[in-house]
Amino acid sequence: xxxxxxQRIAKALADPRRFEILEVIASAGNEMCCGAVVECFPVAQAxxxxxxxxxxxxxxxxxxxxxxxxYLRARPDVLAEYVAELQRRIAPLSAKxxxxxxxxxxxxxxx
Amino acid sequence: xxxxxxQRIAKALADPRRFEILEVIASAGNEMCCGAVVECFPVAQAxxxxxxxxxxxxxxxxxxxxxxxxYLRARPDVLAEYVAELQRRIAPLSAKxxxxxxxxxxxxxxx
DNA sequence: AAGATATATAGATGATTGTATATATATTGT
DNA sequence: ACAATATATATACAATCATCTATATATCTT
Numbered sequence: 001x002x003x004x005x006x007q008r009i010a011k012a013l014a015d016p017r018r019f020e021i022l023e024v025i026a027s028a029g030n031e032m033c034c035g036a037v038v039e040c041f042p043v044a045q046a047x048x049x050x051x052x053x054x055x056x057x058x059x060x061x062x063x064x065x066x067x068x069x070x071y072l073r074a075r076p077d078v079l080a081e082y083v084a085e086l087q088r089r090i091a092p093l094s095a096k097x098x099x100x101x102x103x104x105x106x107x108x109x110x111x
Numbered sequence: 112x113x114x115x116x117x118q119r120i121a122k123a124l125a126d127p128r129r130f131e132i133l134e135v136i137a138s139a140g141n142e143m144c145c146g147a148v149v150e151c152f153p154v155a156q157a158x159x160x161x162x163x164x165x166x167x168x169x170x171x172x173x174x175x176x177x178x179x180x181x182y183l184r185a186r187p188d189v190l191a192e193y194v195a196e197l198q199r200r201i202a203p204l205s206a207k208x209x210x211x212x213x214x215x216x217x218x219x220x221x222x
Numbered sequence: 223a224a225g226a227t228a229t230a231t232a233g234a235t236g237a238t239t240g241t242a243t244a245t246a247t248a249t250t251g252t
Numbered sequence: 253a254c255a256a257t258a259t260a261t262a263t264a265c266a267a268t269c270a271t272c273t274a275t276a277t278a279t280c281t282t
Contacts, residue, residue, distance in 0.1 A: 007127055013197070014125035015270075016118055026201045029212030034229060047271050049230060068228045068279040076203040083194050086124070090137045090171075092187040101140030126240075145259060158241050160260060179249040179258045224282085231276070239268075246261070252254085 001085045005059060009082045012058040017041065018051040022060055026074035033069045112196045116170060120193045123169040128152065129162040133171055137185035144180045 013019055024040050025032055038048045052072065055061040059078045064071045093101065124130055135151050136143055149159045163183065166172040170189045175182045204212065 010125045010130065014121045019121065023200055027204070029204045029209040044272060070229065074201060076201060079198065079201050083198065087190065087194065089134055090185060090187060090190050093140045098140040155242055181259065
């Protein structure tokens, strides 16, 4: 996963309403059309459309167009990729890594 | 993990600079003082201080005061809690859950 | 063709936020 | 006591963003 998508996902997850929208789509079980999502929230259709765009840009939601409708489906696999990358970047160090880190670190403890 | 902390963490992870700060602390291996973090980034000390506050408020970083210094340490366990909650909320449904969802959903497939 | 419906886009606005400068507070060393 | 250092806080500002209204585009129905 490249850094751009990584940050895009982090951003997408950061807004409470947008996260709720993702939750609704994920809990739907099967596809859900935009209108059904709009009905779940007390915000304008354009607002939901905007959030859906950010979620799909992040890859957390995929869409399938069918006639005038657009069907949404969550991508838990993409979320899993994000999670994996997140834990790879913020990882507790192994004893060996700690040793290497500490090896060139006398300055801060001597100063 | 309560909803407030969950959103606080999501927010804290969403800013690229703040995330880099967390990365630096996590990769330090042992404690790191604020000044060392400030040296890593081309932003003002007050800006780093502000980001550190958000990271500690979110629980992703813990601090230990020692004299005029404040030592920082990442909390990968808190991140792990966040990740667990994230995947619990956005989870692929089991076949049984899908069945239940679909049970009262004939309209969308019939329309 | 015309109206109705679904979704997307454009533009505006108020709120939030990342960052800066300046200052306060606390601690250490002389 | 005083200067120096480390960190936090107050205030300000520009940029971003969530939201809205209005409109555009596409599709369906009659």
